[in-house]
Amino acid sequence: MKPASRAVHAGRELGARSPLAPDLSPAAVHVFTDLADYDAVARGEKPGHYYGRNSNANREMLERAVAELEGAEAGVATASGMAALHGAILALAPRPTTVIATRELYGGTAALLRQDFEPAGYEVRFVDLTDLDAVRHGLQGAGLVIAETITNPLCGVPDLEAIATMARERGVPFLVDNTFATPLLCRPLDLGVTVVMHSATKYLGGHSDLVAGVIVGDTKTMGVARARSARTGTPLGPFDAWLALRGLRTLDVRMRRHSDNSLALARAMQSMPGVQRVHHPLLETSPSFSVAHRLLPRGAGGMMAFDLEGGRSAVQRMIKRFQLATFAASLGGVETTISYPEITSHRSISQAERTELGVGPGTVRVSVGIEDGADIIADFTHALSE
Numbered sequence: 001m002k003p004a005s006r007a008v009h010a011g012r013e014l015g016a017r018s019p020l021a022p023d024l025s026p027a028a029v030h031v032f033t034d035l036a037d038y039d040a041v042a043r044g045e046k047p048g049h050y051y052g053r054n055s056n057a058n059r060e061m062l063e064r065a066v067a068e069l070e071g072a073e074a075g076v077a078t079a080s081g082m083a084a085l086h087g088a089i090l091a092l093a094p095r096p097t098t099v100i101a102t103r104e105l106y107g108g109t110a111a112l113l114r115q116d117f118e119p120a121g122y123e124v125r126f127v128d129l130t131d132l133d134a135v136r137h138g139l140q141g142a143g144l145v146i147a148e149t150i151t152n153p154l155c156g157v158p159d160l161e162a163i164a165t166m167a168r169e170r171g172v173p174f175l176v177d178n179t180f181a182t183p184l185l186c187r188p189l190d191l192g193v194t195v196v197m198h199s200a201t202k203y204l205g206g207h208s209d210l211v212a213g214v215i216v217g218d219t220k221t222m223g224v225a226r227a228r229s230a231r232t233g234t235p236l237g238p239f240d241a242w243l244a245l246r247g248l249r250t251l252d253v254r255m256r257r258h259s260d261n262s263l264a265l266a267r268a269m270q271s272m273p274g275v276q277r278v279h280h281p282l283l284e285t286s287p288s289f290s291v292a293h294r295l296l297p298r299g300a301g302g303m304m305a306f307d308l309e310g311g312r313s314a315v316q317r318m319i320k321r322f323q324l325a326t327f328a329a330s331l332g333g334v335e336t337t338i339s340y341p342e343i344t345s346h347r348s349i350s351q352a353e354r355t356e357l358g359v360g361p362g363t364v365r366v367s368v369g370i371e372d373g374a375d376i377i378a379d380f381t382h383a384l385s386e
Contacts, residue, residue, distance in 0.1 A: 003069075003184050003298075004252035011065025011245065022061055024242050028052040054230050058241035063214065065248055066204065069183040070196050072216035076225045077236040077244075081179065081199025082108060084213025087234065088197045089117070089144065091215070091225040092173040096121030097143025100172075102129040102158060104151040104357050107346035109177070113146075129158040130288065135166060142172050149188060149295075150180035153305045153341045153365040154279045154358055157288035157295060164192030179203065179332070180303050184255045185296055195221060202332025203301070205247040206254055210240040254334065254370055259299025261336075261376055262368035266304045268377045272384045274314060276362065279305040302368040303331065305341075308384075311361035315340055318364075324371065324379040331367035336376055339365040 001009070014020075030050050032038040041048040049055045063075035078084045093099065101113060103126045113124045127138040129147050139145070145167050147158050160176060167174040173194040178186060182203045188196050195217035198204055205212060213236070215225055229235050236244075266280035278285075281292035281300040292300060308314050319327050319338070328337040329344045339345060341359050354360070368376060 006069060007184060007251045008249050010068040010248065011061045011063075022058065022242065022245060024238060025057040026238050052238070053233060053235055056235070056238050056241065058238040058245070059236050062200075062212075062236070062241045062245045062248075063216075065245060066183070066198065066200075066214045067216045069187075069248070069251075070178070070216045071183075071187050071189050072196070072222075073219045074222035075214055075216040076222050076229055077200070077241055078213040078215070078229055078234045079236055079240075080211050080234075081197070081201055081213040082112065083229070083234040084197045084199070084215045085109060085177070086112060086116075087225045087229055088175050088195050088215045089146070090228060091217075091221050092175055092195060093122070093144040094224075096123075098123040098125065098141055099144045099146060100125050100127050100135075100138045100142045101146040102148060102151060103127055104154055104156055105146075105148065106152040106177070107341070107348045109146070111348040129163060130156055130291075132159065132162055132166075135163055139166055139170050139172055142170075145172055145174045146177075147174070148177045148180065149186050150281060150292075150300065150303060152180065152303075153339070153345060153363065155180075155281050155286070155288075155300070155303055155305060157281045157292040157300075159291050160186075160188055160193060160295060161191040164188075167194075168192055180301050181296065182251060182255055182301065184252050185259070185298050185301055189217070191295075194218075199332075200244045200247075201330060203255065203258075204251065204332075205244045206251065206332060206334060207243075207247055208328075208330065208333035208335070210243040210247075212236050212240045212244050214244075255301060256299065257370040258302030258368060261370065261373045262300065262302045262304050262366070264373045265366070265368055265376055265380065266306075269306055269380060272381060273386055274309045274384055276307040276309050279307075303365070304368060305363060305365045307360060308362040308364055312340075312342070314362060315364055318383045321383040321385075322379055323382065324375060325366075325383070328367075331365070333367065334370045336369035336371060336379075337367045339367070341365055
């Protein structure tokens with residue numbers, strides 16, 4: 001089945017007279033009349049649900065769907081992307097070890113590693129994962145590698161296949177955040193990655209109306225993650241699961257439009273006044289172009305960034321002039337939004353660290369929507385006109 005068809009049908013188990021759209025099942029608890037029956041369901045020996053923190057029909061359908069899209073054996077849906085990340089790390093590295101993380105990393109992930117895992121005894125090393133020699137050196141003594149398919153916010157693309165090969169040779173599990181690419185554009189498990197996570201708040205849901213996370217991988221690892229999620233109270237609620245599943249049905253058509261629009265805008269912005277540099281994986285000027293062209297043959301999604309001359313004051317003037325795009329801290333919705341990493345995604349790291357990453361006072365991240373591409377370009381042209 002092709003990816004577009006898989007997105008429409010993934011997770012479904014339809015029979016005669018089944019509802020074509022899934023029912024919403026908000027029940028927190030289910031009634032039993034037989035003790036042995038309850039015990040069998042609670043043990044997982046029989047299908048069914050007994051308590052919402054442990055299982056729910058909507059959550060299970062979403063888990064099956066994302067696992068199917070990613071080519072995984074199983075999945076676990078959580079209350080947020082950060083809950084998914086936390087659960088994935090603990091499932092792969094339950095005891096303190098050395099974690100190798102991509103240097104250019106979502107600020108929330110970096111904060112979790114530094115403020116929660118380092119105090120618990122983990123050693124965290126931030127490495128340029130686009131430098132395979134640095135990866136090879138960094139893997140010595142490591143217990144986990146963490147990367148992003150497309151990095152946040154400057155849209156670099158590490159060679160996941162090469163890193164996965166090196167990690168596998170050393171017995172090191174490899175966790176990848178596939179939020180920006182989605183399984184419609186890249187399936188990291190096919191490249192040798194161990195576990196994939198998503199902030200489903202973004203493209204999987206796609207409509208800026210839910211908060212959710214999903215982890216997918218092998219059955220054993222997902223069983224560990226699911227049990228811990230139930231113990232710590234992080235499972236996804238039924239309504240957000242229902243919304244995310246609805247969003248998945250249009251994922252292919254949305255990602256095609258996001259990809260086309262973002263690349264068109266990135267190319268147009270290269271000649272707009274005040275723009276110093278444009279970051280997009282499939283621009284020929286991108287350091288990641290050759291890797292991105294190989295790993296992302298169907299497009300690179302809706303994310304891009306640019307550096308604006310004049311810093312924060314210039315960014316503020318631009319925001320005031322937009323007529324279509326809006327300023328918002330998140331991403332991945334159908335509408336075009338911009339974000340200012342200095343005070344949003346990367347506010348939790350120091351200015352010196354942001355500077356080292358290339359995130360400056362003029363850096364703007366763009367989540368390019370599915371509006372008419374010409375309208376988006378016209379809006380940025382107007383906002384940046386002198």
